[in-house]
Amino acid sequence: MPTLASRHPEDMITGVILAGGLGTRMGGVDKGLQLYDGKALVWHVAKRLAPQVDHLLINANRSEAEYASFGYPVLADQIIGFAGPLAGLHAALAAAQTPLVLTAPCDSPRLPLDLVYRLHCALQSANANLAIASAGGRLHPVFCLCRSSLLGQLEAYLEGGGRKVAAWCADMGAVEVDFSDQSEAFGNFNTLADLAKS
Numbered sequence: 001m002p003t004l005a006s007r008h009p010e011d012m013i014t015g016v017i018l019a020g021g022l023g024t025r026m027g028g029v030d031k032g033l034q035l036y037d038g039k040a041l042v043w044h045v046a047k048r049l050a051p052q053v054d055h056l057l058i059n060a061n062r063s064e065a066e067y068a069s070f071g072y073p074v075l076a077d078q079i080i081g082f083a084g085p086l087a088g089l090h091a092a093l094a095a096a097q098t099p100l101v102l103t104a105p106c107d108s109p110r111l112p113l114d115l116v117y118r119l120h121c122a123l124q125s126a127n128a129n130l131a132i133a134s135a136g137g138r139l140h141p142v143f144c145l146c147r148s149s150l151l152g153q154l155e156a157y158l159e160g161g162g163r164k165v166a167a168w169c170a171d172m173g174a175v176e177v178d179f180s181d182q183s184e185a186f187g188n189f190n191t192l193a194d195l196a197k198s
Contacts (some may be wrong), residue, residue, distance in 0.1 A: 007054070008044040010099050013116060015053035016092035018047050018085050018142065019106035020077055030063045032106035034189070041189065044109030046070055052116035053102055057095065059088035084163050085142050086154065093151040096182045103144045111143070112179060119145040128176035137184040139176065141165045143186070153180045 007013075014122070019032035019042055025164035042058065050072075052058045058074045060067045061082065067074045075095050077087040085103065092101045102119070106113055112118070123131040123145055130150070133143035142165055150172060157168050179185065 011120065012055060012098040013052075013100040013102050013120070013145070014053045014055045014096040014098045015049050015102045015104065015113045015116070016057045016059050016075075016088060016090060017042055017072075017106050018059050018088040018103055018167060019067065019081070020059045020088045020091075023127055030060075030066075032058075032188075033063060033066055034062070036109050036189070040070075041109055042067065042106045043070060045104060045106055045111060046072065048109075048111050048113060049102075049104055049115070052113070054098060055096070057092060058106075059091055079158050083158060084146050085165050086163060086168060089144065089146060090151070090154050090158060091104065091150050093146065093154065099148050101146050101148055103142060103146070105142050105188060108143075108186055110185050110187060112182055112185045115143060116145065117145070117178075118177050118179070122175050124148075126175040128173060128175040130169050131177055132174045133179050133186065134176045135179040137180075138185050139166055140168045140179075141174070144169065144174075150154055 033040050056072045057084050058067045058072050058146050060074050064074050075091050079087040089103050119131040129147045131145045133140040
């Protein structure tokens with residue numbers, strides 16, 4: 001697996017943790033700040049994702065000071081109205097100084113340690129614009145490696161009212177990368193009850 005130092009400039013990646021949602025299924029609490037094993041969910045995601053990317057950002061639309069305390073730049077959606085994960089990707093594409101952007105949700109604290117490597121290999125092999133994860137026959141399109149050059153297409157999709165991550169990825173010809181060997185890594189927490197059981 002190549003180290004960050006060995007990456008060519010055209011392969012540099014900005015990672016963004018998506019923590020910009022309303023947390024409606026958690027009763028409106030800020031999901032990324034909820035505790036898992038004594039630490040905020042976003043802390044766990046950052047710990048696993050930061051070594052895999054060249055730069056790491058957190059996409060959040062509230063609790064900005066709390067998210068900034070983890071030591072990474074915080075950026076809010078540019079598309080107003082809590083437009084979902086694609087709005088977070090849009091904000092990251094607009095802010096990133098790298099050719100590639102990787103997204104991961106804030107509620108999957110066990111994400112694969114080889115997530116970026118495998119998505120990047122597939123992206124390069126297929127000469128694709130997007131690579132997304134799948135496992136056990138299920139797509140996980142919020143785990144997405146995207147070329148920054150897709151900003152215009154994503155902006156047009158959002159401005160036209162599009163919100164579905166999987167649909168946009170399919171439109172962009174995303175290559176699917178099978179992580180069935182570690183399906184449990186994509187487990188997430190949607191409710192406070194889920195967290196309480198962990």
